[in-house]
Amino acid sequence: MAALPICLNFEGDFVLQLVGVDTEDTMDQVAEKCAHHTVNRRVAPQPEKVMRVRLHGSSESYPRDMKVSDAHWRLTETIDVIFADK
Amino acid sequence: MYQIPREEWYDLTRAVNWTPKYVTEEELFPEEMSGARGIPMAEWETYDEPYKVTYPEYVSVQREKDSGAYSVKAALERDAYVDRADPGWISTMIAHYGAISVNEYGASTGEARMARFAKAPGNRNMAIFGALDENRHGQIQLYFPHANIKRSRQWDWAHKAMHTNDWAAIAARSFFDDIMFTRDAVAVSIMLTFGFETGFTNMQFLGLAADASNAGDHTFASLISSVQTDEARHAQQGGPSLKILIANGKKEEAKKLVDVSIWRAWKLFSVLTGPIMDYYTPLEHREQSFKEFMVEWIIIQFERQLADLGLDAPWFWEDLTNDLDITHHGMHLGVYFWRKTVWWNPAAGASPEDREWLEEKYPGWNKTWGKCWDVITDNLNNDREDLTLPETLPYVCNMSQLPIVGMPGDGWEVKDYQLELDGRLYHFASEADRWCFEQDPERYKQHQNLIDRFLTGQIQPADLSGALLYMSLGPEEMGKDAHDYEWAEGFKNKNKVG
Ligand SMILES: [Fe+2]
Ligand SMILES: [Fe+2]
Numbered sequence: 001m002a003a004l005p006i007c008l009n010f011e012g013d014f015v016l017q018l019v020g021v022d023t024e025d026t027m028d029q030v031a032e033k034c035a036h037h038t039v040n041r042r043v044a045p046q047p048e049k050v051m052r053v054r055l056h057g058s059s060e061s062y063p064r065d066m067k068v069s070d071a072h073w074r075l076t077e078t079i080d081v082i083f084a085d086k
Numbered sequence: 087m088y089q090i091p092r093e094e095w096y097d098l099t100r101a102v103n104w105t106p107k108y109v110t111e112e113e114l115f116p117e118e119m120s121g122a123r124g125i126p127m128a129e130w131e132t133y134d135e136p137y138k139v140t141y142p143e144y145v146s147v148q149r150e151k152d153s154g155a156y157s158v159k160a161a162l163e164r165d166a167y168v169d170r171a172d173p174g175w176i177s178t179m180i181a182h183y184g185a186i187s188v189n190e191y192g193a194s195t196g197e198a199r200m201a202r203f204a205k206a207p208g209n210r211n212m213a214i215f216g217a218l219d220e221n222r223h224g225q226i227q228l229y230f231p232h233a234n235i236k237r238s239r240q241w242d243w244a245h246k247a248m249h250t251n252d253w254a255a256i257a258a259r260s261f262f263d264d265i266m267f268t269r270d271a272v273a274v275s276i277m278l279t280f281g282f283e284t285g286f287t288n289m290q291f292l293g294l295a296a297d298a299s300n301a302g303d304h305t306f307a308s309l310i311s312s313v314q315t316d317e318a319r320h321a322q323q324g325g326p327s328l329k330i331l332i333a334n335g336k337k338e339e340a341k342k343l344v345d346v347s348i349w350r351a352w353k354l355f356s357v358l359t360g361p362i363m364d365y366y367t368p369l370e371h372r373e374q375s376f377k378e379f380m381v382e383w384i385i386i387q388f389e390r391q392l393a394d395l396g397l398d399a400p401w402f403w404e405d406l407t408n409d410l411d412i413t414h415h416g417m418h419l420g421v422y423f424w425r426k427t428v429w430w431n432p433a434a435g436a437s438p439e440d441r442e443w444l445e446e447k448y449p450g451w452n453k454t455w456g457k458c459w460d461v462i463t464d465n466l467n468n469d470r471e472d473l474t475l476p477e478t479l480p481y482v483c484n485m486s487q488l489p490i491v492g493m494p495g496d497g498w499e500v501k502d503y504q505l506e507l508d509g510r511l512y513h514f515a516s517e518a519d520r521w522c523f524e525q526d527p528e529r530y531k532q533h534q535n536l537i538d539r540f541l542t543g544q545i546q547p548a549d550l551s552g553a554l555l556y557m558s559l560g561p562e563e564m565g566k567d568a569h570d571y572e573w574a575e576g577f578k579n580k581n582k583v584g
Contacts, residue, residue: 005537005541007481007502007513008481009500009502011498012457012458012494012495012498013458013494013498013500014415014416014419014420014455014458014491014492014493014494014500015416015419015420015480015481015489015490015491015492015500016480016481016489016490016491016500016502016513017478017479017480017481018478018479018480018481018537018540019478036477037476037477037478040461040465040473041423041461041462041465041473041474041476042419042423042458042461042462042494043457043458043461043494044457044460044461056502057501074506074511075511075541076511076513076537076541077511078502078504078513
């Protein structure tokens with residue numbers, strides 16, 4: 001367990017934000033922590049969709065149950081959180 | 087007493103030069119201060135400033151001008167305009183003074199460096215007047231807001247802001263440190279006067295002067311037109327330096343100085359002038375949109391000036407033009423959302439009527455920026471002010487020190503430009519910001535932006551309250567909505583989201 005600061009880019013938002021995650025978090029938990037600073041603040045919720053995490057600019061999302069420690073992010077790595085059908 | 091006519095002595099005195107006997111030329115003009123770049127003295131003696139003035143002329147003109155501005159102030163102080171003015175306009179003034187006044191004083195040291203160390207005699211002569219100008223600009227822009235401290239502590243930030251770690255102050259210092267405090271005389275003449283002041287004079291002073299008289303603020307209008315006439319004169323010191331560099335095989339180097347300065351200055355306008363013109367100035371007093379103003383007074387004017395010198399437009403010219411639809415809207419939304427972190431009260435400028443104007447000036451605004459404002463508006467109209475405030479920090483650029491922003495909503499496109507150097511990951515807001523860094527990594531790489539300071543434990547407690555303490559913002563100083571959310575009322579009973 002270790003805290004890891006990341007740089008968040010959330011779909012529909014206008015700004016990158018500093019978010020703290022934990023190396024033990026799953027990608028779904030990362031998405032939740034990111035949504036806290038974005039959804040219902042500047043981005044409308046999309047309840048029929050799920051939120052997926054990917055490396056900034058990548059076209060492929062991480063598996064939802066994958067742990068942060070397995071993604072080998074750098075300190076302040078930039079990630080995208082996007083709305084997807086599943 | 088007989089006086090020799092001006093034309094008989096002026097050219098001789100403005101270009102006085104001599105051959106040093108007791109010290110070497112290198113000791114008299116150390117390269118790191120003078121920046122002659124190997125170009126011989128004889129070449130610098132050809133420096134020909136387009137604007138000529140004598141000391142007696144300078145003193146009499148300035149005396150008359152400033153006493154005019156001071157007497158307008160004294161008369162209108164009794165009239166208490168400030169108590170009647172729109173809160174958005176008050177915010178404009180408070181933001182302006184905090185960002186500008188102390189840096190004007192700082193600019194007098196940049197001018198003084200040219201006055202002492204420029205090898206061009208004409209530049210030394212001009213810069214003496216420039217140093218006097220900037221000293222006066224510092225004084226007048228500290229003195230005027232001082233009268234309003236009794237109204238709000240935020241006015242005190244005219245002097246305080248640049249002595250704090252407020253994020254906007256860090257951004258302004260990073261820029262001015264780069265272009266005027268830490269450069270040689272020749273680079274200062276190019277980066278401060280040509281790159282920054284030419285644009286800035288037009289942007290902040292011409293644009294604001296028009297808005298000020300529209301808003302009925304004659305004190306502010308007279309102050310800034312006094313300042314603007316000086317800027318228009320001393321901003322002309324860079325052109326002749328550029329001509330000499332270009333004529334002596336230093337074109338590429340000269341161009342780089344111009345390009346870095348223009349890009350960095352643009353970012354500062356985007357956060358300072360952009361929100362003021364398109365959002366803070368009351369709708370009925372807005373003259374041109376920020377974008378229209380930028381195109382007419384910055385883009386076109388620079389293109390002409392650069393072409394006159396035989397220089398191409400900077401490589402990022404198209405990026406800059408495209409950013410006129412994006413960056414300042416993002417800076418405004420960021421300042422508004424993080425309003426507690428600034429020393430002025432941001433005006434949202436997002437009422438139904440404002441949004442109509444924004445959509446007209448920036449087609450597509452409602453589907454992009456409007457989407458974020460929809461959520462904010464709904465939260466305000468549903469008693470959820472808490473959700474209109476942040477719980478973390480925006481990520482800031484390692485060059486501009488400003489939030490990394492992009493297009494939200496339906497046109498979502500926000501991009502991080504990265505660079506890994508010596509094991510550290512740097513984040514930039516644009517290709518051009520990263521390019522500026524890459525021109526001289528040694529110069530920039532040690533600097534810590536607000537996020538770096540947060541992550542290295544310099545901000546305690548490590549949360550937003552700690553950040554506000556770090557920025558020296560007291561409860562009466564931190565920004566709040568300029569109009570107490572009145573603008574959102576117009577959306578009540580309209581269709582709701584969420
Ligand atoms: Fe000035
Ligand atoms: Fe100036």
